[in-house]
Amino acid sequence: MITVANLTKKIGDVQALDNLSFSAENGQITGLLGPNGAGKTTCLRTLFGLLKPDSGTATVDNIDVAVDPIGAKKQLGLFPDPFGLYERLTPREYISFFAELSGMTRKQAKEATANVIAQLKLEDISDRRCKGFSQGQRMKTALAQAIVHQPSNIILDEPTRGLDVMSTRLLRDILLQLKAQGHCVLFSSHVMQEVAALCDRVIVMANGKVVAIGSPDELCQQTGKDSLEDAFIELIGTDEGIAA
Secondary structure, three states, X not given: XXXXXXXXXXXXXXXXXXXXXXXXXXXXXXXXXXXXOOOHHXXXXXXXXXXXXXXXXXXXXXXXXXXXXXXXXXXXXXXXXXXXXXXXXXXXXXXXXXXXXOOOOHHHHHHHHHHHHHHOOOOOOOOOOOOOOOHHHHHHHHHHHHHOOOOOEEEEEOOXXXXXXXXXXXXXXXXXXXXXXXXXXXXXXXXXHHHHHHOOEEEEEEOOEEEEEEOHHHHHHHHOOOOHHHHHHHHHOHHHHXXX
């Protein structure tokens, strides 16, 4: 479970987070939805300890990120940009490296890497260098790195950006599997169809604040709209929606 309470963060003259509060539950997929500049990425970076908030708290499984960042990170899996893989490494080497970074011994990392390679069906490419991989192969390797240490929480920032249709479909299936296994999945996206299809709860953000929280259907009912896109525009304001 992930909880943020009254998070504030100013970057330069911009109030990136403004008293932001919400939670993401285990066994659910929670989406952060907002226009560019809403604070989604700043929020996720704060959760992962890459940014320090000016005030407020971020907790992962009741571990305060600011107090025990290492402990919190052990409960988090961060899905990186799949196009940023170390191309000279094989998936097995890449995944094992990050498993050890998460605190595993070399023996534990080797075993965990073998397990996640089998889970994501990467055996046929596990010992090939990543250079030249397809989008789908890159995506699965990046996701394997995120879940190799079996974190209870998975964070993804616009995970389908740059992926083709088949890779996007595969990623969605894997996220649904993680949800079914009881993981807390939190991701940001600009793709309304993706959010509507995947999310149990949606956190609508604008100007660093929470504008609304609910399931896609609840947000449509709240605004009297037939689609999540129309509900989103209604919630954040027409002008801001067009600017995004």
